[in-house]
Amino acid sequence: xxxxxxxxxxxxxxxxxxxxxxxxxxxxxxxxxxxxxxxxxxxxxxxxxxxxxxxxxxxxxxxxxxxxxxxxxxxxxxxxxxxxxxxxxxxxxxxxxxxxxxxxxxxxxxxxxxxxxxxxxxx
Amino acid sequence: xxxxxxxxxxxxxxxxxxxxxxxxxxxxxxxxxxxxxxxxxxxxxxxxxxxxxxxxxxxxxxxxxxxxxxxxxxxxxxxxxxxxxxxxxxxxxxxxxxxxxxxxxxxxxxxxxxxxxxxxxxxxxxxxxxxxxxxxxxxxxxxxxxxxxxxxxxxxxxxxxxxxxxxxxxxxxxxxxxxxxxxxxxxxxxxxxxxxxxxxxxxxxxxxxxxxxxxxxxxxxxxxxxxxxxxxxxxxxxxxxxxxxxxxxxxxxxxxxxxxxxxxxxxxxxxxxxxxxxxxxxxxx
Ligand SMILES: C[S@@+](CC[C@H](N)C(=O)[O-])C[C@H]1O[C@@H](n2cnc3c(N)ncnc32)[C@H](O)[C@@H]1O
Ligand SMILES: [Zn+2]
Numbered sequence: 416x417x418x419x420x421x422x423x424x425x426x427x428x429x430x431x432x433x434x435x436x437x438x439x440x441x442x443x444x445x446x447x448x449x450x451x452x453x454x455x456x457x458x459x460x461x462x463x464x465x466x467x468x469x470x471x472x473x474x475x476x477x478x479x480x481x482x483x484x485x486x487x488x489x490x491x492x493x494x495x496x497x498x499x500x501x502x503x504x505x506x507x508x509x510x511x512x513x514x515x516x517x518x519x520x521x522x523x524x525x526x527x528x529x530x531x532x533x534x535x536x537x538x
Numbered sequence: 539x540x541x542x543x544x545x546x547x548x549x550x551x552x553x554x555x556x557x558x559x560x561x562x563x564x565x566x567x568x569x570x571x572x573x574x575x576x577x578x579x580x581x582x583x584x585x586x587x588x589x590x591x592x593x594x595x596x597x598x599x600x601x602x603x604x605x606x607x608x609x610x611x612x613x614x615x616x617x618x619x620x621x622x623x624x625x626x627x628x629x630x631x632x633x634x635x636x637x638x639x640x641x642x643x644x645x646x647x648x649x650x651x652x653x654x655x656x657x658x659x660x661x662x663x664x665x666x667x668x669x670x671x672x673x674x675x676x677x678x679x680x681x682x683x684x685x686x687x688x689x690x691x692x693x694x695x696x697x698x699x700x701x702x703x704x705x706x707x708x709x710x711x712x713x714x715x716x717x718x719x720x721x722x723x724x725x726x727x728x729x730x731x732x733x734x735x736x737x738x739x740x741x742x743x744x745x746x747x748x749x750x751x752x753x754x755x756x757x758x759x760x761x762x763x764x765x766x767x768x769x770x771x772x773x774x775x776x777x778x779x780x781x782x783x784x785x786x787x788x789x790x791x792x793x794x795x796x797x798x799x800x801x802x803x804x805x806x807x808x809x810x811x812x813x814x815x816x817x818x819x820x821x822x823x
Contacts, residue, residue: 419590420613420633427644427682436646456588456611463590463649463688504611528622531615531637531644535669538641538678 419503422469426515428537434517437468443511450504458490547666549618557620561598573656574601577694581652589651595658597621599630606631640675642682649686659697680715687740695736725756731763
């Protein structure tokens with residue numbers, strides 16, 4: 416799973432509706448995989464990304480490349496878009512877990528695939 | 539032949555060897571790709587717009603491959619681990635999740651520019667466990683899907699409805715969750731080619747233009763498609779590959795460069811060519 420997708424996830428356990436984002440990454444193994452740069456896609460996603468959460472998540476993973484605040488000209492700042500691309504589209508989480516900051520539910524990630532299945536009482 | 543969803547739960551029907559058999563069957567692959575192509579067309583995204591798209595019941599990634607070819611970034615989930623395993627082997631380009639549609643989704647509001655789902659929805663009308671109530675599962679699915687779509691985005695479901703009641707049940711739930719839209723039937727007069735696409739709009743207004751339910755293909759045609767020259771209407775894609783059931787060999791660098799040249803010629807923006815152009819995205823693991 417790429418970091419862009421992690422940034423779009425929140426806990427979906429029944430009744431867990433507040434403080435359920437971002438899911439905290441723990442014990443993760445990361446892998447860099449090259450992908451073709453697509454500026455238009457990045458611009459599309461700029462409006463959707465929760466930037467502060469992205470930066471905080473990255474810092475915990477020792478990824479220190481993103482500026483602390485999003486540049487005012489982000490959509491047309493080539494240098495920034497390059498970094499953003501590398502971080503959110505080329506960084507894959509291969510294994511580990513995502514822990515909900517609110518209810519502590521653990522979503523296990525194996526072979527890059529998070530298990531989002533819930534137990535009956537969590538639905 | 540009885541319907542697969544009546545035989546066993548999906549993770550069993552698409553379990554073990556079945557997942558590989560399903561994916562390796564070139565006839566199935568061609569049909570799924572054709573339906574995925576039609577679903578992407580029905581999403582009605584602006585030409586050349588690279589969207590973030592959800593594939594519900596993505597299976598082994600046959601439908602995702604079409605999304606990728608159309609230039610979209612996709613995320614898919616499926617309830618059958620064996621199908622996801624095949625997707626990994628096939629180096630599917632999308633992010634994958636193990637997830638049950640009936641339990642709803644965990645995406646933040648407005649995440650996706652569209653959703654497609656190919657040959658899955660009928661499964662949700664089943665109660666595979668005593669705790670399963672199809673209506674409750676459909677409601678949870680559609681309500682979380684609705685919120686995960688940006689306003690005006692579409693969700694297109696190709697599916698095999700069992701009867702009218704099932705269509706009513708599905709449509710009723712979708713509408714109660716805020717969706718508008720309806721059923722598009724392609725080639726309604728053909729036994730073989732008739733296909734159902736549930737076309738849902740997450741909000742009506744796109745740039746102030748009211749969304750209209752698209753017309754089905756071959757509505758005025760009698761019998762099988764093609765006979766009267768009615769063709770798939772997509773201008774974006776060349777469907778001969780899918781129609782003939784032949785799968786195209788992987789896209790090499792020349793293919794990508796040519797495609798990008800075409801886009802530039804049309805005046806569309808495309809990324810500069812670089813050493814990453816057309817490079818394989820995922821190493822085998
Ligand atoms: C006919 S296959 C289609 C797969 C893929 N969309 C394609 O076109 O090749 C149906 C898929 O739906 C999945 N499925 C069935 N019920 C599901 C559910 N409740 N949640 C998620 N996936 C489900 C099955 O596991 C299977 O992979
Ligand atoms: Zn939670």
